[in-house]
Amino acid sequence: MKPYVIGIDIGGTNTVFGLVDARGTVIASGSIKTAKHAKVEDFIDELYEKVSHLIESNDAVGKINGIGVGAPNANYYTGTIENAANLAWQGIIPFAKMMQDKFGLPVAITNDANAAAIGEMTYGVARGLKDFIMITLGTGVGSGIVINGQVVYGHDGFAGELGHMVVKRNNGRLCGCGRTGCLEAYCSATGVARTAREFLEIRTDPSVLRDMPIDQITSKDVYDAAVKGDELAKEVFEYTGTLLGEAMADMVVFSSPQAFVLFGGLAKSGDLLLKPLKEALEKNLMTTFKGKVQVLMSELKEADAAVLGASALGWEAKMID
């Protein structure tokens, strides 16, 4: 087996890639803008250029065992990316095959959140856990479900879309998936910004957020305001954490995990998010599960977790006919 793999994490905004060795060290890494490319062919061209440079400048030419990719709506079984809500490339894209043809290397792909779960299980806070749910809180809400030590792929390769559980059955917000009321429309970074805008429009109490153009408010702005003690901004996080905790209590009745692992930019909001989240989770758990479910924070660097998880697939990737 050759000594390196390439791990690639495709997000709605950025794509991060890294050269990883057999011990799980990210030797070198880089990134490109996903959203820059309307056509997947152009995206792969830029990725090939940048990854090739990374391989050459680290003396790894001819030493790459395979490529592992984490991407939204990626199908582990077929190697395709299918109608991903957060990507410009619609339809069913034979991504693994296209990458293989370009790189001349075997390529395996999975959901980005599944890749993060594998990374966390192999190198992070989920080491030794056999039943846990990874929740990634970024542009969207992703999830990777591990049951009895195995990632749950479902019969078609698309299991673990917990960001699209419906948390508001009536009058819910429009989600990127085309439906309404999904968890992702509320508990993602964009969801936090939407909640802030909603609060600002409906309410009249003062907030430092009123000093900026309402359409330009980001989750980072809400976080900064909350840290400074802005009451409205703090309530946005309470609302977000409560909704997420309630949804997590419903996930527990499915697979009874010993822990949730939270990951992603929004997960770094500390007690602003975690306190209401843990309270809502515990309050809404069935008696059977009360006091049994841990909420853990990812221990891996944000970029590394997804890249490491994806890269793990590179060791077992096989050439597709």
Next chain:
Amino acid sequence: MKPYVIGIDIGGTNTVFGLVDARGTVIASGSIKTAKHAKVEDFIDELYEKVSHLIESNDAVGKINGIGVGAPNANYYTGTIENAANLAWQGIIPFAKMMQDKFGLPVAITNDANAAAIGEMTYGVARGLKDFIMITLGTGVGSGIVINGQVVYGHDGFAGELGHMVVKRNNGRLCGCGRTGCLEAYCSATGVARTAREFLEIRTDPSVLRDMPIDQITSKDVYDAAVKGDELAKEVFEYTGTLLGEAMADMVVFSSPQAFVLFGGLAKSGDLLLKPLKEALEKNLMTTFKGKVQVLMSELKEADAAVLGASALGWEAKMID
């Protein structure tokens, strides 16, 4: 290995048991009233008496390999029944050990819905399916989740409590589990009766159900009225099927099953329940899953499915120290 096993299905109302051979034939069966016994010891005494008689009258003395039990809140790992909402026996009951001491045979237990799922996978409509969710619609709503051919037990043995997903976050009905708004409070046989009472109280349109004492209306009464064309009764089933279909769409994002298998008295309501259920399921599925999920009806006789599933555990049961 001895040629027979005993399968026992403990429900909130009735307990059914059977003598089963290696080919999955229920040689003989019987039942007792679960709710009759406030103390679990008395329940086990009556069960022992009846099951012993069944064994003797079928020339199976000394030929029983083990006993498999399906019961609410049964823990596969520890052999205990823990705080089951629908049973009179509260606390943590070492049921497998108590049964073993009484019968002198190895005993294994699991959730009654998990047992039904195993029965369906071994002998019923789920033969050959590796990813499906069994939904049992009886006094309560139970579930047995199969992923990649394995029953999901979770880290503590209590996974698969989908009857306690919250489907009404605000102002939901009180559930037997102590919380409010659970699927079970709406889509069980008792839930159907509760919905009928609610409709009768709130609405003023005529219904044959108004001819009986409101507190004595059962799901069977509602079914009979609906079959006769009673509009209010038909709408009770539409409401029930829609809520269940919506909840099932949320289950799909978790494990992406190829099918649901419906089982239990309420599942026999035919299109009254199935039509709105299938419409709501399909309408609420993420695009990724549309058209992929089958809704199947159990092919096993109601009593047999649970007994057969439970009995399968009897082949692998081991004596507990």
